[in-house]
Amino acid sequence: MRSKFEILVISITVIVTLILFLVIGSMFLVTTPQGFLESLFSSEFAYSIWLTIYTSLISATLVVICCIPMAYSLSRLDFPGKWFFRIILDIPMALPEIVVGIALLMFLGNYGIGGMLDSIGIKFVFNTLGIIIAEFFIALPYAIKMLHSTFNYIDTRYEFVSRSLGYSDFETFYKITLPLSKQGLFATIIITLARCIGTFAAVLFVGGGILHKTDTLSITMYLHLSTGNMDMAITAGIVLVIISVITIAIMEKYAPETYNQ
DSSP: OOOHHHHHHHHHHHHHHHHHHHHHHGGGGTSOHHHHHHHHTSHHHHHHHHHHHHHHHHHHHHHHHHHHHHHHHHHHOOOTTHHHHHHHHHHHHHSOHHHHHHHHHHHHSTTTTHHHHHHTTOOOSSSHHHHHHHHHHHHHHHHHHHHHHHHHHSOHHHHHHHHHTTOOHHHHIIIIIHHHTHHHHHHHHHHHHHHHHHOOHHHHHHHOOOTTTSOOHHHHHHHHHHHTOHHHHHHHHHHHHHHHHHHHHHHHHHOHHHHTO
């Protein structure tokens, strides 16, 4: 028989979870099936999906390429100012996304290096490249954090034995550390991709939120919600919810230990 405390904490968990489920599920009741299908198969929505997938795959790939050596160095190596770099890399997770977006816009625009880059024909804002940059800087800190935890979880004795047998640092990393971290790396890739897909405020500022040009799914939802096109806005929201559910399902199936750490 459960104690009163166990009943209390389980009850709170069930009630809050059900409320969250009802809140998210309410979106599915706003639009009609006909409105959902018309929006889903419209050329405008097809472009948003294509742009979202295209930019997210590129930015997520860049994030994973960068976060592997960065997370490893922060987990395994000691170097001057390591604490400073860890703080800087964690800051974007504590800041509202809109602050990161404004900072990127200022840096890449006329207040930063934008004027110099414009003179040589390079433009980082209000285009697809701006979307990729925004998604990269939003997702990178989360990816580093996840992979850093994964590397910390691996027993360093395996690496020590590998080096004692004559393997180089790179060979040890490639043949021992990476294989042992495959679940964490897989989870990092999935979460990074989902984070890139769902990035909103930073993409809005750096990409410009231009219809038919820089409108990813989250931007499409915002633009059409502001103009009263509820069917298109809710359809974008539903697709984002479905992507999130698929992400969590994949994590639970293929990387349960990492997900539940």
